[in-house]
Amino acid sequence: MYQEAKQKLRGSIAPIVTPFDEKMNVDYDAIKSLIEWHIESGSHGISVTGTTGEPSSLTIEEREQVMETAIKTAAGRVPVVPGTGSTNHAEALHLTKRAQEMGADAAMVIVPYYNKPNQQALYNHFKIIANSVDIPVIIYNIPGRTATNLEVKTLARLSEDCKNIIGVKESNKDFEHINRVLLNCGRDFLLYSGIELLCYPMLAIGGAGHVSATANVAPKEVADIYNLWAAGDVEAAIDLHYKLMPLNDVLFKDTNPGPLKAAMGMMGKINPALRLPMGPPSNALQEEIRQTLVGYGMLNEKVGAE
Template sequence: MHLSKYADVKKRLRGSIAPIVTPFNEDGSVDFETLASLIHWHIESGSHAISVTGTTGEPSSLTAEERVKVMEAAAKAVNGRVPYVPGTGSTNHEETLYLTKKAEEIGADAALVIVPYYNKPSQHALYKHFKKVAESVSIPIIIYNIPGRTATNLHVDTLARLNNDCPNIIGVKESNKDFEHVNRVLLKCGRDFLLYSGIELLCFPMLAIGGAGHISATANIVPKQVAEIYDAWNEGDVKRAQDLHFELMELNDVLFKDTNPAPLKAALGMMGKIKPVLRLPMDLPTQELQNEIREVLKKYVELEDIISAN
């Protein structure tokens, strides 16, 4: 892939990249039919790109083979209508290489690769890990930095070094509440580096400093509104983008009162979009929180669309 092609991909990979949940059947098997249905709904609702098997997709609850099957099914459902960016990262280096190569084989536009979790690698080790992943494929790589769940923060200098040494590392999803950090990403990596917010309350602020968009779990519930934040900003309607930012705040808050994607799956179950099933060690929120989620949902979703929780 030539640099000119990277430039084309970078132009297309902007806006709301919806990180789709992995729906399960009651027996815990992957519900591929519902996955396809969710993807069609997202594209019809204006999501600018689709991602699966990221944090919201419960990748650590899936085997590597299941992750490949989900990636393949999603690619088929997307069918080239919007860019497709599956999550391929793992705490295991060889598995990350395997999944990222599979993403390339199925025609993904880019791969979203998380900072390895649990093992807390050094910055030097992170550099070697991501460099080898990037060199193993020709598709673009978007690094996923989420220190709250990985226990490791990818430093800006490490990211800048990777950006300089690996032409196909084109962006980063920052689920980082340190707004000074995300500002310095664009300062050190260049203003054309793709910066995405993975923090719901920073989706709008990151656009203001030159972000490329957001990868927001809340898009699973209200894909149209989350995409419209970017569309309004891109069209110069700053007030509309600000209004949406604040309108979604109550929903954003309740969806993160338990570990993602548990509240999301409860909400999607109430909306009749999926069976509200997670694999242990993840589980649905307490009944008390589910009741709260239901009350908040009524402000965003038509009441007749909400199915009473069990």
């Protein structure tokens, strides 16, 4: 069962934003449109309610409805891997069980943020969640947001003791740590990059793909990094890696998903609103984002100037 998932859950799993309407309600129709665009553009999978989806700004009921909307819209055409983690263990357990009930292909569970658990507590947290479901579980390690790093030895214990923990999304700038994941967890363990500038490098060491926020504005190009690598066209993959670097840089000059939503608003994809405590990027950064999109041909210069 899990070996099949390991073959299926590869490539660009796009972590889509959660759009809000003018009244700050979740715009479920916009979510459906975004998913259709991603499928048409070649994204290999969809993730919702992860960091880019502002889960901490959503109620539990909203998170469940966003997950259900994504699963029903994708309708089996691509895998759906919702983020089900929380700083509250009971909430993470509940959401992961609900993801299975809804038919998710896997669940992505973040290292709990703010409360800074020790390694044994992290082990207990993830083991209980994984043992509560039969679907694959992908752990999400993002120490820059959580203030806690899931150590390789803890991850290796989990992968050994919980056969449905099949991978990790590493938003970790420590590339030595990332290399040791596959050394200690096995080369068939699914390693995804959650850092844009490491999407290509992780493939080069045996990674399974990436969960890149940039896919929200350039889904085809982000998917093609994986496609080119898988086809053996290494030089073209490297060229695309460097071509996307200025776009990646500008989208992370303020906290994600602020710049990303601003860019998507300029492209006419969504209403770029964020719920407090998040807020839009500065006017100067928004202009830089606009000019970057124009340079990539993603925005008409005349329209952008109006």
